[in-house]
Amino acid sequence: MYSLNRWWDRYRLQLSLALLGLATAWFMRHTHSAGLIELYRLITLPFQADQTQQERLINARTWELEQQLAELEIQNQKLQALIDQPIVAQGKGTVVPVIGRSADHWWQQMTLGRGRQDGLKIGAVVTAPGGLVGRITQVSDHTSRVLLISDPTSRIGVTISRSRRMGVLRGQAGDRAIIEFYEKDPDARPGDGIVTSSLSSLFPPGLLIGRVESVDLTKTSNPHAIVKLSAPVSDIEWVTVYLDDQTSKSVVSDSP
Amino acid sequence: MIKPLSQWSPIALNTLNWVVMFGSVALCALALPLRLPGMELTGIGPNWLLIWVVAWSIKRTALQAVWAGIALGFIQDGLTAPYPTHALGLALVGFLTARLQKQRYLEEDFISVALIVFGMAVIAETIMALQFSLLNSPSAPPLAEIWLHHQQAALSSAILSSLWAPAVYYPLNLWWERLNWLEQQS
Numbered sequence: 310m311y312s313l314n315r316w317w318d319r320y321r322l323q324l325s326l327a328l329l330g331l332a333t334a335w336f337m338r339h340t341h342s343a344g345l346i347e348l349y350r351l352i353t354l355p356f357q358a359d360q361t362q363q364e365r366l367i368n369a370r371t372w373e374l375e376q377q378l379a380e381l382e383i384q385n386q387k388l389q390a391l392i393d394q395p396i397v398a399q400g401k402g403t404v405v406p407v408i409g410r411s412a413d414h415w416w417q418q419m420t421l422g423r424g425r426q427d428g429l430k431i432g433a434v435v436t437a438p439g440g441l442v443g444r445i446t447q448v449s450d451h452t453s454r455v456l457l458i459s460d461p462t463s464r465i466g467v468t469i470s471r472s473r474r475m476g477v478l479r480g481q482a483g484d485r486a487i488i489e490f491y492e493k494d495p496d497a498r499p500g501d502g503i504v505t506s507s508l509s510s511l512f513p514p515g516l517l518i519g520r521v522e523s524v525d526l527t528k529t530s531n532p533h534a535i536v537k538l539s540a541p542v543s544d545i546e547w548v549t550v551y552l553d554d555q556t557s558k559s560v561v562s563d564s565p
Numbered sequence: 566m567i568k569p570l571s572q573w574s575p576i577a578l579n580t581l582n583w584v585v586m587f588g589s590v591a592l593c594a595l596a597l598p599l600r601l602p603g604m605e606l607t608g609i610g611p612n613w614l615l616i617w618v619v620a621w622s623i624k625r626t627a628l629q630a631v632w633a634g635i636a637l638g639f640i641q642d643g644l645t646a647p648y649p650t651h652a653l654g655l656a657l658v659g660f661l662t663a664r665l666q667k668q669r670y671l672e673e674d675f676i677s678v679a680l681i682v683f684g685m686a687v688i689a690e691t692i693m694a695l696q697f698s699l700l701n702s703p704s705a706p707p708l709a710e711i712w713l714h715h716q717q718a719a720l721s722s723a724i725l726s727s728l729w730a731p732a733v734y735y736p737l738n739l740w741w742e743r744l745n746w747l748e749q750q751s
Contacts, residue, residue, distance in 0.1 A: 326583065330636050331635065333636075334636035334638075334639035334640050335639055337643040338639035338642045338643045341643050341644075342594070342640060342644045345591070345594055345595065345640070345643070348591075348595065349595045349599075352595060409598030409599065410599075410600050410608075410610070411598070412594075412598045412641060412645050413612070413641060413651060413693075414609050414612070414690060414693075414718035414721070414722050415697065415714075415718065420598050461706035461710060461711075461714070462705065479706065481710065481714075482714055482717075483607070483608060543608055
């Protein structure tokens with residue numbers, strides 16, 4: 310008993326501080342480190358986003374507009390043929406600065422400098438010059454976290470805008486993604502534009518994602534194509550977040 | 566004027582030690598989402614929390630090291646996504662660093678610390694890759710892709726983390742050595 314008492318007297322402080330530390334870390338895990346990331350935003354406030362890399366963004370934007378035009382032309386033709394198809398409404402977006410990147414080497418994420426107080430919600434769609442970037446999976450008061458479409462766990466239903474064939478796009482980290490097709494001959498060629506399909510539950514249809522870089526149909530069990538994402542994610546400093554309910558659904562899971 | 570450290574009371578010193586500890590962990594966590602020029606390789610930055618765990622564990626017992634690894638792993642979980650957890654990898658890193666027979670095989674200097682960080686970064690990324698492989702959920706990426714990404718992530722992370730390791734290790738080690746010396750004096 311005496312030795313236990315002595316032990317307690319000696320280690321009381323250390324033990325309670327150790328438990329406190331562990332509890333703090335557990336609390337941060339549960340609150341998704343909201344406090345920490347808010348502090349990060351405050352510290353990086355003077356360094357956020359300047360006017361560099363404009364040209365690349367403009368090029369990407371031009372290409373996006375060209376592809377959107379092609380996409381709209383095809384859609385228009387289809388609408389004329391099928392007069393009762395509902396017309397997709399374009400949402401209103403807010404421009405938001407990017408203040409941070411992924412905090413580890415597995416998740417492809419991005420931290421934005423606006424949050425709940427600015428009306429951002431989980432599930433909101435994030436785009437940038439060049440096309441779709443991802444969707445919001447976490448919000449705190451002044452920051453929000455975006456899961457990029459280049460994350461290996463994010464899957465999106467996509468359409469080839471020329472041939473209207475469908476597939477599932479999976480991120481491959483970096484600026485590449487892979488499309489797996491349902492059919493043996495998906496009629497995809499290098500250079501084809503890829504847009505979100507109308508079957509996608511998380512994203513509105515018709516958003517530009519990228520262009521086909523190479524097609525591999527040699528394996529009949531697994532026809533796939535490599536896509537280069539058109540939004541230059543590593544250079545982006547501003548993104549547009551679409552807030553209205555029509556373009557976002559709050560179907561979000563954190564785990565892959 | 567601030568009194569020299571040797572005249573501080575033990576309680577004040579202890580408090581300062583905890584401030585330094587929490588402060589340095591916070592700085593490391595805040596550096597994680599940051600990408601400055603020279604701090605990234607193929608979009609991957611140094612794993613600051615791993616460097617901290619190694620710096621902490623080098624002169625401590627395995628238990629203290631594992632505790633620190635778990636706590637910092639939880640923080641990294643909070644900053645990314647909780648499943649799979651980063652705590653497992655960092656706890657193992659702490660344990661292995663604490664159990665390394667440094668006095669026998671390695672000198673206490675920057676080069677050896679950088680070497681330890683290099684090895685531990687590879688181990689931490691491998692634990693993450695293993696956890697991703699063992700997940701059985703329909704949206705988990707295929708095995709081949711996980712291990713391809715693992716190669717790239719482990720190598721970039723190991724190189725960058727070991728290069729930046731002295732930046733964390735040097736001031737912390739200096740402080741803890743100073744503290745030790747002061748405690749032995751009194």
